[in-house]
Amino acid sequence: MLTDRQKIILSAIVEDYVQSAEPVGSRALSKQMRIPLSPATIRNEMSDLEQLGLLDQPHTSSGRVPSQKGYRFYVDNLLQTTALDQKTVVALRDVYAQRIVEVERMIQQTSQILSELTQYTSLVQVPTLREGKIKHVELIPIGNGAAVAILVTDTGHVENRHVKLDEQISADELVAMVNLLNSRLKDVPVSRVKSHLYREIAREMSVALEHYEDAISVLDELLKDNGKTDDKVFVGGTTNMLTQPEFRDVEKARPVLEFLEHGSQLQKVLPRFESGGMHVRIGVENDFPLLHDCTVISATYSIGQTPIGSIGLLGPTRMDYARVMRIVEYVAKSLSRAITEAKGG
Amino acid sequence: MLTDRQKIILSAIVEDYVQSAEPVGSRALSKQMRIPLSPATIRNEMSDLEQLGLLDQPHTSSGRVPSQKGYRFYVDNLLQTTALDQKTVVALRDVYAQRIVEVERMIQQTSQILSELTQYTSLVQVPTLREGKIKHVELIPIGNGAAVAILVTDTGHVENRHVKLDEQISADELVAMVNLLNSRLKDVPVSRVKSHLYREIAREMSVALEHYEDAISVLDELLKDNGKTDDKVFVGGTTNMLTQPEFRDVEKARPVLEFLEHGSQLQKVLPRFESGGMHVRIGVENDFPLLHDCTVISATYSIGQTPIGSIGLLGPTRMDYARVMRIVEYVAKSLSRAITEAKGG
DNA sequence: TGTTAGCACTCGGTATGCATGAGTGCTAAT
DNA sequence: ATTAGCACTCATGCATACCGAGTGCTAACA
Numbered sequence: 233m234l235t236d237r238q239k240i241i242l243s244a245i246v247e248d249y250v251q252s253a254e255p256v257g258s259r260a261l262s263k264q265m266r267i268p269l270s271p272a273t274i275r276n277e278m279s280d281l282e283q284l285g286l287l288d289q290p291h292t293s294s295g296r297v298p299s300q301k302g303y304r305f306y307v308d309n310l311l312q313t314t315a316l317d318q319k320t321v322v323a324l325r326d327v328y329a330q331r332i333v334e335v336e337r338m339i340q341q342t343s344q345i346l347s348e349l350t351q352y353t354s355l356v357q358v359p360t361l362r363e364g365k366i367k368h369v370e371l372i373p374i375g376n377g378a379a380v381a382i383l384v385t386d387t388g389h390v391e392n393r394h395v396k397l398d399e400q401i402s403a404d405e406l407v408a409m410v411n412l413l414n415s416r417l418k419d420v421p422v423s424r425v426k427s428h429l430y431r432e433i434a435r436e437m438s439v440a441l442e443h444y445e446d447a448i449s450v451l452d453e454l455l456k457d458n459g460k461t462d463d464k465v466f467v468g469g470t471t472n473m474l475t476q477p478e479f480r481d482v483e484k485a486r487p488v489l490e491f492l493e494h495g496s497q498l499q500k501v502l503p504r505f506e507s508g509g510m511h512v513r514i515g516v517e518n519d520f521p522l523l524h525d526c527t528v529i530s531a532t533y534s535i536g537q538t539p540i541g542s543i544g545l546l547g548p549t550r551m552d553y554a555r556v557m558r559i560v561e562y563v564a565k566s567l568s569r570a571i572t573e574a575k576g577g
Numbered sequence: 578m579l580t581d582r583q584k585i586i587l588s589a590i591v592e593d594y595v596q597s598a599e600p601v602g603s604r605a606l607s608k609q610m611r612i613p614l615s616p617a618t619i620r621n622e623m624s625d626l627e628q629l630g631l632l633d634q635p636h637t638s639s640g641r642v643p644s645q646k647g648y649r650f651y652v653d654n655l656l657q658t659t660a661l662d663q664k665t666v667v668a669l670r671d672v673y674a675q676r677i678v679e680v681e682r683m684i685q686q687t688s689q690i691l692s693e694l695t696q697y698t699s700l701v702q703v704p705t706l707r708e709g710k711i712k713h714v715e716l717i718p719i720g721n722g723a724a725v726a727i728l729v730t731d732t733g734h735v736e737n738r739h740v741k742l743d744e745q746i747s748a749d750e751l752v753a754m755v756n757l758l759n760s761r762l763k764d765v766p767v768s769r770v771k772s773h774l775y776r777e778i779a780r781e782m783s784v785a786l787e788h789y790e791d792a793i794s795v796l797d798e799l800l801k802d803n804g805k806t807d808d809k810v811f812v813g814g815t816t817n818m819l820t821q822p823e824f825r826d827v828e829k830a831r832p833v834l835e836f837l838e839h840g841s842q843l844q845k846v847l848p849r850f851e852s853g854g855m856h857v858r859i860g861v862e863n864d865f866p867l868l869h870d871c872t873v874i875s876a877t878y879s880i881g882q883t884p885i886g887s888i889g890l891l892g893p894t895r896m897d898y899a900r901v902m903r904i905v906e907y908v909a910k911s912l913s914r915a916i917t918e919a920k921g922g
Numbered sequence: 923t924g925t926t927a928g929c930a931c932t933c934g935g936t937a938t939g940c941a942t943g944a945g946t947g948c949t950a951a952t
Numbered sequence: 953a954t955t956a957g958c959a960c961t962c963a964t965g966c967a968t969a970c971c972g973a974g975t976g977c978t979a980a981c982a
Contacts, residue, residue, distance in 0.1 A: 293961040390737040
C-alpha cells in the first residue's frame with residue numbers, strides 16, 4: 233500500500249502529465265503541489281514509486297511519466313470525480329432534447345458529441361437487433377426476378393435485403409407468403425426467429441405454397457447473416473487521434489487509423505455490453521496489440537434496466553481519466569434515458 | 578509549343594518524380610533516358626522548361642519538380658495510356674463477376690477496390706434517387722405514435738424515415754392512405770413526386786380521409802429532405818493518404834483527413850456527373866483551397882447511356898496519372914456495365 | 923549552331939563539438 | 953525524516969564544418 237504522500241504525488245504526476253504530455257520533474261512538482269515539499273523529498277518518493285512500477289523514466293535524468301500500472305492505480309484508487317462543467321452539460325442536454333425517434337440517428341449524434349466534447353475518438357455500438365420484436369415483414373418485387381425484403385422491428389429499426397425471386401413464384405403466392413410470415417413472426421424477438429420458428433414456418437409454407445422451396449430459400453436469405461449488422465459500431469472523430477502528441481508521427485498513427493477505418497473488428501474493442509457498467513482498459517489490457525498504447529473507456533447503455541449496447545472513447549493511455557469517465561458515464565445515462573423514452577422500457 | 582526533346586524530357590521528369598517523390602536532376606535523367614544527352618544539355622532544356630512554368634525548383638541547386646502547369650501539360654499532351662496489368666483486370670473482373678443486386682453494395686465494393694488498386698483515396702457517388710421510380714410505399718406503425726415510412730424504388734433503393742403519427746389516425750385510415758399513395762405514386766420517378774403529384778394527392782386525401790391534415794404532414798415528412806441522401810459519397814482508403822510522402826507531416830495530413838471525415842461537402846469534390854466523361858482536376862483547379870495540393874481524377878458511370886453518378890480518386894498532385902486514369906476509366910465502365918445489367922437500361 | 927566538358931557556386935543534410943538547462947541520485951547536515 | 957548541496961546525465965539547441973547532388977555559366981568542340 234502507498235502512503236498518503238505517495239498517493240498525492242502520483243496523482244499530481246498523472247494530472248500534470250495528462251495535461252502537458254511532458255515528463256514531470258521534482259522541481260515543478262514541488263512548486264505546484266498542495267503539500268509543500270522540497271524537490272529532494274519528492275525525488276526520493278518518485279524513486280520509490282518507480283521501483284513499485286507506477287512510474288517510468290524515459291531516460292536517466294528526465295522527469296517521470298506514469299506507467300500503465302500507474303494509470304491503473306490512479307483510476308482504481310486516486311481518481312476524484314470532478315463535476316461536469318456547465319458547457320458540457322448544456323451541450324448534451326441540447327443533443328438529447330431534440331427528441332429524435334430514429335435510434336440510428338441518436339447513436340450517430342451520440343458518437344459525434346462524444347468525440348467533440350472529449351477530443352478523442354468515439355465508439356458507439358449500434359444496439360443489436362436481437363432484442364427487437366418484429367413488427368412487420370414485407371417483400372416487394374422490383375422486377376428482373378429481384379425483390380426487396382424489409383423487416384421492421386418495434387425499435388424502429390429497418391433492415392432491408394435484396395433477394396432473388398424465382399420467376400415461378402406468382403404474385404398471389406408472394407402475398408400469401410408475406411401474410412404467413414407476418415402472422416407468424418409478429419412480435420417475435422429477432423433473436424428467436426431463426427432457431428424457434430424456422431422449421432415451423434417452413435413446414436406451413438410447404439403446405440400452403442406451391443413453390444415452397446423457393447420461398448424457403450428467400451426466407452433463408454433474409455435471415456441469413458443478421459449477425460453481420462448487429463455488431464455495427466459508429467466511429468467518430470478518428471482524426472482527433474492526430475491531435476494527440478503521441479500520434480504526431482504518421483507511422484505511429486497510421487496503423488491505428490487503418491484499424492479504425494477498416495472497422496471489421498471494432499466490436500471487439502468495446503467490452504461485451506452484457507456485463508454492464510463502466511470499463512477502463514489501459515494499454516496492454518486491450519486485446520489488440522495495436523491498441524497497447526491506447527486506453528478505451530466505455531459504459532453500457534440500456535433500455536429500462538436491460539443493457540443493449542456500449543459507448544466508448546479511444547485515446548492514448550495519457551488520457552484525462554477523470555473528465556472522460558465522467559462524460560462517458562453521463563452520456564451513457566443520457567442516451568439510456570433518451571432511448572428508453574423513445575422506445576419505452 | 579514545345580520541341581519534341583522538351584516533351585521527352587518533361588515526360589521523363591514527371592514519370593520519374595511520380596515514382597520517387599524526389600526532385601530529379603540532370604545527371605540521373607541523362608542516364609535513364611531513351612535519347613542519350615549529356616547532363617549539360619538537359620540542364621539547359623530544364624532551365625527553359627522552368628521558364629515556361631512547367632517545372633519548379635524547390636531551391637537553387639536542387640533537381641526539378643513538375644509544376645501543376647507541368648502536370649496539366651503532361652496530362653493533356655504527353656500521357657500515353659499503358660495497358661492495364663493483368664492483376665488489376667482480374668481483380669476487377671472478380672469484383673463485378675459476383676452479380677451483386679444491391680446498388681449500394683456495388684458502390685461500396687467499387688470504392689474499396691478503387692482505393693486498394695491505386696493506393697489513393699477513392700470517392701464514389703451514390704446514384705441519386707431522382708431517376709428511380711417508386712415501386713412501393715409502406716407505412717408501418719411501431720407504437721407510441723411513431724411509424725416507419727418506407728419507400729422502395731425500382732433501382733432497389735430503400736429509403737426509410739421515422740414519422741410521428743397522430744393517435745387519431747385509425748388503422749383503417751392508415752391502410753387507405755397507403756393504398757392511395759401506392760396507386761398514385763407507383764412508377765413515378767422520385768424527382769417528380771413532390772412537384773407534380775403533391776397537391777393532387779393532398780386533395781384526394783382531404784376527400785378520402787378524416788384526419789387528412791395529419792396524413793399530409795406525414796407525407797410531408799416522408800418527402801421532405803430526400804435531397805439529403807441523394808448526394809451521398811462513399812469514401813474509401815482515407816488512410817492511404819498517409820502513405821504519401823507529401824502527407825508524412827501530420828499537420829499537412831490532418832486538415833484533409835478531417836475534410837474527408839466530416840464529409841458534408843464531398844459531393845462538391847467530384848464534378849457534376851451530368852457532364853459525363855473523365856475529369857482531371859490538378860491542384861488549384863479544385864474548388865476547395867484545402868485540396869490545392871491534390872488531384873482528383875474522376876469519371877462518370879451510367880445506366881445504359883444516361884450518366885447517373887461519378888467515381889473518383891483523390892491523391893497528391895504527384896500522381897501516377899497514366900495508371901490511375903486508365904483504372905478510373907475502366908472501373909467506371911465496369912460499374913456501368915454491372916449496374917446496367919442488374920437494373921436494366 | 924547545337925552540344926558538351928569543366929568549373930565555381932549553392933544548398934540541404936549530416937556529423938561534430940560545445941554550452942545550456944532540466945532533472946536525477948547521493949551524501950551530509952539539519 | 954527532511955533538505956541543501958553537488959556531481960552527474962542527457963536531451964536540446966546552436967554554430968561549424970563537410971559532403972554530395974545539383975545547378976548555371978563559359979569556353980571548347982563537332
